[in-house]
Amino acid sequence: MSADATIAPLAPARPVDDLLAAAPELRAPLVTGLCRLGDATLILGHRVSEWCGHGPALEEDIALANTALDLIGHTQMWLGLAAQVEGRGRSADDLAYHRDAMHFRNPLLVEVPNGDIGRTLMRLFLFDAWHHALLERLVSSSATEIAEIAAKALKEVHYHLDRSSDLVVRLGDGSEESHARMQAALDLLWPYTGELCFGDDTDAALAEAGILPEPGDLRSAWDATVRETLAEATLAVPEGRNDVQRGGRQGRHTEHLGYLLAEMQFLQRAYPGAEW
Amino acid sequence: MYAQMVTTEPKGGGETPEEHAFQARIDAGEKIEPKEWMPEGYRKTLIRQISQHAHSEIVGQLPEGNWITRAPTLERKAILLAKVQDEAGHGLYLYSAAETLGISRDEMTEQLLSGKAKYSSIFNYPTLTWADMGAIGWLVDGAAIMNQVPLQRTSYGPYSRAMIRICKEESFHQRQGFHIMMKMARGTDAQREMAQDALNRFWYPSLMMFGPSDKDSVHSQQSMAWKIKINTNDELRQRFVNETVPQAEFLGLTVPDPDLAWNEEKQGYDFTEPDWSEFYEVLKGNGPCNRERLGARQKAWDDGAWFRDGLTAYAEKAAARRAAAATAAE
Numbered sequence: 110m111s112a113d114a115t116i117a118p119l120a121p122a123r124p125v126d127d128l129l130a131a132a133p134e135l136r137a138p139l140v141t142g143l144c145r146l147g148d149a150t151l152i153l154g155h156r157v158s159e160w161c162g163h164g165p166a167l168e169e170d171i172a173l174a175n176t177a178l179d180l181i182g183h184t185q186m187w188l189g190l191a192a193q194v195e196g197r198g199r200s201a202d203d204l205a206y207h208r209d210a211m212h213f214r215n216p217l218l219v220e221v222p223n224g225d226i227g228r229t230l231m232r233l234f235l236f237d238a239w240h241h242a243l244l245e246r247l248v249s250s251s252a253t254e255i256a257e258i259a260a261k262a263l264k265e266v267h268y269h270l271d272r273s274s275d276l277v278v279r280l281g282d283g284s285e286e287s288h289a290r291m292q293a294a295l296d297l298l299w300p301y302t303g304e305l306c307f308g309d310d311t312d313a314a315l316a317e318a319g320i321l322p323e324p325g326d327l328r329s330a331w332d333a334t335v336r337e338t339l340a341e342a343t344l345a346v347p348e349g350r351n352d353v354q355r356g357g358r359q360g361r362h363t364e365h366l367g368y369l370l371a372e373m374q375f376l377q378r379a380y381p382g383a384e385w
Numbered sequence: 386m387y388a389q390m391v392t393t394e395p396k397g398g399g400e401t402p403e404e405h406a407f408q409a410r411i412d413a414g415e416k417i418e419p420k421e422w423m424p425e426g427y428r429k430t431l432i433r434q435i436s437q438h439a440h441s442e443i444v445g446q447l448p449e450g451n452w453i454t455r456a457p458t459l460e461r462k463a464i465l466l467a468k469v470q471d472e473a474g475h476g477l478y479l480y481s482a483a484e485t486l487g488i489s490r491d492e493m494t495e496q497l498l499s500g501k502a503k504y505s506s507i508f509n510y511p512t513l514t515w516a517d518m519g520a521i522g523w524l525v526d527g528a529a530i531m532n533q534v535p536l537q538r539t540s541y542g543p544y545s546r547a548m549i550r551i552c553k554e555e556s557f558h559q560r561q562g563f564h565i566m567m568k569m570a571r572g573t574d575a576q577r578e579m580a581q582d583a584l585n586r587f588w589y590p591s592l593m594m595f596g597p598s599d600k601d602s603v604h605s606q607q608s609m610a611w612k613i614k615i616n617t618n619d620e621l622r623q624r625f626v627n628e629t630v631p632q633a634e635f636l637g638l639t640v641p642d643p644d645l646a647w648n649e650e651k652q653g654y655d656f657t658e659p660d661w662s663e664f665y666e667v668l669k670g671n672g673p674c675n676r677e678r679l680g681a682r683q684k685a686w687d688d689g690a691w692f693r694d695g696l697t698a699y700a701e702k703a704a705a706r707r708a709a710a711a712t713a714a715e
C-alpha cells in the first residue's frame with residue numbers, strides 16, 4: 110500500500126484558497142469533506158479516551174491514551190481547516206462543541222460504544238486500515254494544506270495500524286476466550302465497515318478535483334489489509350454485506366452519538382461564551 | 386505525599402560491619418544499586434514507599450480521567466490526556482524501580498487491590514467541576530513536586546533516576562493546572578465560583594498529602610538516615626504553604642483558612658492544620674471516593690484478565706511454533 114495507491118493530482122498542489130477561487134462551487138463540499146475527516150477522528154478519539162485509567166494493563170492504558178491524543182490532534186487540524194474553508198468565523202472548537210448530532214459527519218463505526226477492550230481494539234484496527242489507506246492518498250491531494258496534514262498524520266497512523274493489527278492477531282490467535290471475544294467484536298462491527306468506502310455526490314465532486322479520493326477507491330487496499338490480518342488472527346470474515354449500517358457521513362447517526370455529544374459538549378453548552 | 390505514611394522497618398539488632406559500611410556509603414552520597422548488598426529493612430521500606438508512590442500515580446489517573454470526556458476545548462482535552470498519560474508512565478517507571486528490589490508488578494497490584502498497600506489519600510476526593518482539573522494540577526502536582534524534587538537525591542539508584550525523569554514532567558502538570566485556574570479565576574462569575582469552590586475543597590486534602598507531623602517519629606529518622614526520606618513532613622508542608630499562598634493571592638482566590646497569617650519571625654505562614662481524623666478515615670477506606678477508586682482499579686484488572694491471558698497464550702503458541710520450526714530445520 111504505497112506508490113501506486115496515490116491519487117494523481119489534476120494539477121500540482123495549490124493552496125485551498127487558490128483552488129476555491131478557481132472553483133467556488135467546491136467550498137461547501139470541501140467543508141463537508143473536511144468535517145467527515147475531523148468528525149471521524151474526534152468521535153473515535155473521544156471513544157478511545159474513555160479508556161483512560163481503565164485499561165487491561167498499564168502499557169495498554171498508555172498506548173490508548175497516546176492514540177486518543179493523536180486523534181484529537183488530527184481533529185484540531187481537520188476541523189481547523191474546515192472552519193477556515195467555511196469562512197464564517199467559526200473555530201475548530203465551535204465545530205466540535207456547537208453542532209448537534211445531525212450536523213456531524215463521522216462514519217457510524219466510530220460512534221459505536223467501546224464494549225470490551227477486544228471490541229475497542231478491533232474497531233481501531235478496522236478504522237486504522239482505512240485511515241492509513243486514506244492518508245497515503247491524501248499526501249498527494251491537490252490541496253496543499255490537506256497534503257500537509259495528511260503527511261503529519263500518516264506517521265502516527267502507520268504506528269496505530271501496526272499496533273492494532275498486531276493486537277488483533279495476538280488476541281485472535283490467543284486463548285479460546287480471546288479468540289471468541291475478537292470474533293464476536295468483528296461480527297458486531299462488520300456491518301459498519303462498508304460505510305468507510307461508500308461514496309456520495311460530495312465525495313465525487315472532491316475526487317474529481319483531486320482533493321480527496323473517491324471512497325470506493327480505498328476499498329481494495331482496506332480489504333487487503335483486513336483480510337490478511339484477520340487470516341493471521343485465525344478470525345473468520347463475516348458473511349453478508351458490510352455496508353448495511355451507514356448514514357453517519359450524511360448526518361444520520363445511531364442513538365449513541367447524542368449521548369456522546371451531551372457529555373463532550375456539556376461545558377460549552379452550559380456556559381456559553383466562557384473561555385477555558 | 387504520594388507516599389505519605391510509609392512505615393519504616395527497624396534496621397534490626399546491633400550494627401554489623403556490613404550495615405556500618407552500607408551507612409557509610411549513603412553518608413558519602415553514593416547510590417545503592419539493585420544487585421548490591423542492602424539491609425533487609427532498607428529493601429522492605431523502599432518497596433513499600435516506591436510501590437505506594439506507583440499506586441498513587443495509577444489511581445491518580447482516575448479523578449482527572451473523570452473529566453477527559455468533558456474537557457471544554459480540543460486543546461484542553463489534548464493537554465489533559467497527555468497529563469494523565471504521563472501519570473501512567475510515572476506508574477510504570479516506579480513499578481520498574483520497585484521490581485529491582487525483588488517484587489513483581491502483579492504482586493504489587495494485588496497488594497493495592499487487597500488494600501494491603503496504600504496510595505495517596507488525595508485521590509479519594511471527587512472531581513466535581515472543571516476547575517478541579519486546575520486545582521489538581523496546581524495544588525496536587527505542586528505538592529508532588531515539593532516532595533519529589535528532594536527525592537531525586539535519594540540513595541537508591543533506580544528510585545532516584547525515576548524521580549529525575551518524573552520531575553521533568555511534573556512541572557508541566559503544575560503549569561497547566563495553574564493556567565486552568567487562571568482562566569477560571571479571571572473568567573465569568575460562574576467560573577470564578579467554580580475556581581474558589583475547587584480551592585475550598587482541595588486545600589486541606591492537599592496539606593494532608595505530606596502526611597501527619599513526623600518530627601518525633603523514630604521510623605522517620607531511620608528513613609532519613611537511609612536517605613529514603615529527605616525532609617520531614619512538616620518542613621515540606623510549610624514550604625508548600627509558603628509557595629502556594631501568594632499564588633492564590635495572584636489568582637484572586639481565598640485560601641479557606643481564616644487563621645492564615647504571615648509570620649515574620651519564622652519567615653513563613655502560620656496556618657491551620659488539616660483535620661487529621663478525616664485523614665485517618667480516608668486511609669482506612671472511608672474517604673468520599675475510596676470505593677469508586679479501588680472499584681475502578683479492580684474492574685480494570687478483572688475485565689483485563691482475558692486480554693492478558695490471551696496475549697500469554699499467543700506468546701506460548703508462537704514460542705512453540707518457533708521451536709518446532711527450529712527442530713524441523715535441523
Ligand SMILES: [Fe+2]
Nearest residue numbers: 110241245267
Ligand atoms: Fe505505511
Ligand SMILES: [Fe+2]
Nearest residue numbers: 442471472475
Ligand atoms: Fe506523576
Ligand SMILES: [Fe+2]
Nearest residue numbers: 472526555558
Ligand atoms: Fe503529575
